Each structure stands twice: as structure tokens, then as C-alpha cells.
Amino acid sequence: MSFAGVYFVTPMxxxxxxxxxxxxxxxxxxxxxxxxxxATRQLPIATEIGTRIRRRPLLLLPILACGLLVAAxxxxxxxxxxxxxxxxxxxxxxLLPLVLVVIGRFLYRDRLVxxxxxxxxxxxxGVVFEIVRVGGLSWETLLVALGYPVYFVLRxxxxxxxxxxxxxxxxxxxxxxxVLIVLEVARxxxxxxxxxxxxxxxxxxxxxxxxxxLYIAASxxxxxxxxxxxxxxxxALLMVSALLIGETIARNELVLYGAVWIAVLVIVGGxxxxxxxxGRPRPV
Numbered sequence: 140m141s142f143a144g145v146y147f148v149t150p151m152x153x154x155x156x157x158x159x160x161x162x163x164x165x166x167x168x169x170x171x172x173x174x175x176x177x178a179t180r181q182l183p184i185a186t187e188i189g190t191r192i193r194r195r196p197l198l199l200l201p202i203l204a205c206g207l208l209v210a211a212x213x214x215x216x217x218x219x220x221x222x223x224x225x226x227x228x229x230x231x232x233x234l235l236p237l238v239l240v241v242i243g244r245f246l247y248r249d250r251l252v253x254x255x256x257x258x259x260x261x262x263x264x265g266v267v268f269e270i271v272r273v274g275g276l277s278w279e280t281l282l283v284a285l286g287y288p289v290y291f292v293l294r295x296x297x298x299x300x301x302x303x304x305x306x307x308x309x310x311x312x313x314x315x316x317x318v319l320i321v322l323e324v325a326r327x328x329x330x331x332x333x334x335x336x337x338x339x340x341x342x343x344x345x346x347x348x349x350x351x352x353l354y355i356a357a358s359x360x361x362x363x364x365x366x367x368x369x370x371x372x373x374x375a376l377l378m379v380s381a382l383l384i385g386e387t388i389a390r391n392e393l394v395l396y397g398a399v400w401i402a403v404l405v406i407v408g409g410x411x412x413x414x415x416x417x418g419r420p421r422p423v
Contacts, residue, residue: 149220150384152340154332157218159323162316163340164213165309168348172306175352185303199311201297206308208290213347215282224279225381226388231283233399236406237262242288254409258402265398272391302352 152160176182192198219228237259244251269276276284294300299307323329330336382388388396 148343149217152333152336152343153221155323155329155336155340157214157221158319159329160217160340160343161210161214162319162323163344164217164347165210165312165316166320167341167344168351169306169309169313171345171348171352172302172309176302176306181302184301185306188299188303188307191298198297201293202299202304202307203311205290205294205297205299205304206312208286208293209305209308210312211282212286212290215279219279220381220384223386224277225384226386227277227279228283229381230277230396230399231280233403234262234266234280234284235287237402238284238288239291242292246292252409252413254405258405258409261398261405262402265395265402268398269392269395272394305351 149160173182176185188198188202192202215228219225240251240255240259266276275281291300294304333339
């Protein structure tokens with residue numbers, strides 16, 4: 140729900156551009172991650188990455204690539220509601236779990252049950268229809284649906300798939316973020332048009348940073364099945380937020396959105412049934 144709230148209030152930060160909002164988010168999220176690591180006594184996982192970098196300096200390159208990938212996601216998450224493209228990003232988040240299912244099956248040899256295949260097939264029908272209708276999906280949808288899987292796979296490959304790795308990712312882009320926010324303050328146009336930005340932007344960034352840390356914590360504390368089911372709540376709320384700020388779904392887009400929603404319901408229904416079966420006591 141935190142991310143949906145972020146989506147809903149982002150237009151209130153206008154006319155600050157998405158690049159400057161990302162800069163504030165990046166800089167303020169860093170101390171929040173550090174505090175989370177200290178509170179959970181996990182700071183050594185971040186320092187261990189530093190030790191690995193000293194031994195293999197080239198490790199900085201894939202970490203930087205991860206930082207750029209997540210920065211692109213955070214940027215488009217802010218840019219979209221400011222430019223009336225929130226629904227396209229929400230669709231990307233709907234497709235993301237289904238893309239991860241397929242990648243998990245073929246890259247990591249994960250085993251899929253029949254209802255997961257059914258959901259992937261239904262979503263694929265909607266995607267193919269949209270590609271035939273307009274010649275492709277929007278770049279915002281593709282950035283989310285394909286960019287995040289690349290990010291997750293790369294982090295897992297280099298062994299930085301934790302909060303310590305995220306600290307390095309944000310830290311490496313901190314100089315860029317600092318330059319962008321200094322230029323924005325020096326320009327002064329956005330702050331002159333909306334003086335509330337002096338406090339609203341940092342509060343917004345802190346909110347998003349806490350939401351991100353809670354998301355990572357939930358991924359570690361909850362069972363994978365429950366976390367996977369709850370992950371579908373985010374795009375549903377994002378879509379609601381996008382509609383509340385004035386976006387609409389065109390009639391010729393209903394086939395795509397309908398297919399994705401049906402696929403989501405199949406996944407959620409199958410997951411709930413699986414959790415119920417696991418929770419039943421076994422006969423003696």
C-alpha cells in the first residue's frame with residue numbers, strides 16, 4: 140500500500156521533474172538503508188561486498204549496472220504519474236511476476252504447476268493481442284516487465300541480492316544524484332512554483348525509502364508463497380491510484396488488461412488453494 144500511496148501523491152510534487160525527485164529519493168534512501176542494516180545487525184553483509192571489491196575491482200561494473208537498472212525503475216515510477224502514463228507502468232508490474240515465473244522455469248529450472256502455466260498462457264494471449272493491435276507494448280511496460288528480471292538475475296549472479304547490495308547500488312549513484320539536485324536548487328524554478336517542495340520532497344523520499352526497506356524485509360520474513368501472492372496487491376493498487384489521478388483505460392486496451400487480470404486471479408486463486416492444502420493437518 141505504501142507504493143500505491145507514493146504513486147498517488149507524486150503529482151503533488153509538480154513541477155519538479157522526475158529526475159530531481161529520483162535524486163532526492165536516492166540520497167535520502169541511503170541513510171535509511173544504513174539504519175535498517177544497523178537495526179538488524181546486518182551491516183557486515185555490506186562491508187563484505189567492499190572486501191570482495193578490493194579483491195576484484197571489476198565487481199564494481201555489475202554493481203553499477205544493478206544501480207542503473209534500479210535507478211531506471213525508480214525514475215519511471217515517478218515519471219509515469221507525472222505524465223499520465225501510470226497505467227502503463229502498472230501493467231508492467233502486473234506482467235512482472237509472470238515474466239519471473241517463465242525466467243525461473245527456464246533459467247533456474249523451477250518447477251511450475253498447471254495453474255501457473257495457465258496464468259502465463261492467458262497473459263501471453265493478451266500480450267500477443269496488444270502487439271498485433273499496436274505493434275508492441277509501451278516502453279514503460281517493457282522497462283518494468285523486462286528490466287526488473289534482468290536486475291534480479293544479475294544481483295543473484297554476483298551475490299549481492301540483499302539490502303547490503305542495494306546500499307552499494309544507491310551509493311555508487313549518489314554523486315550523480317547530488318549533482319542533479321544541486322542543479323535543480325540552483326535553477327529554482329520548481330521551488331519557486333511550489334515552495335512546499337522544500338519539505339514535501341524530502342518527506343516523500345523518506346516515505347519511499349522506508350517503503351523500499353519494508354518491501355525487502357517482507358521478502359525475507361514471509362514465506363515465498365505468501366510474498367508472491369501479496370506482490371500482486373501492488374500493481375492492483377497502482378492501477379487504482381492511476382485511475383484516481385485521472386487516467387483512463389481505452390476500450391481497445393480492455394483485452395490486454397482483462398487477460399492480465401484473469402491471469403492474476405488464476406495465480407492468486409491457485410496460490411491460496413496451495414496454502415490452504417499445506418495448512419491442513421495430515422492424516423495420522
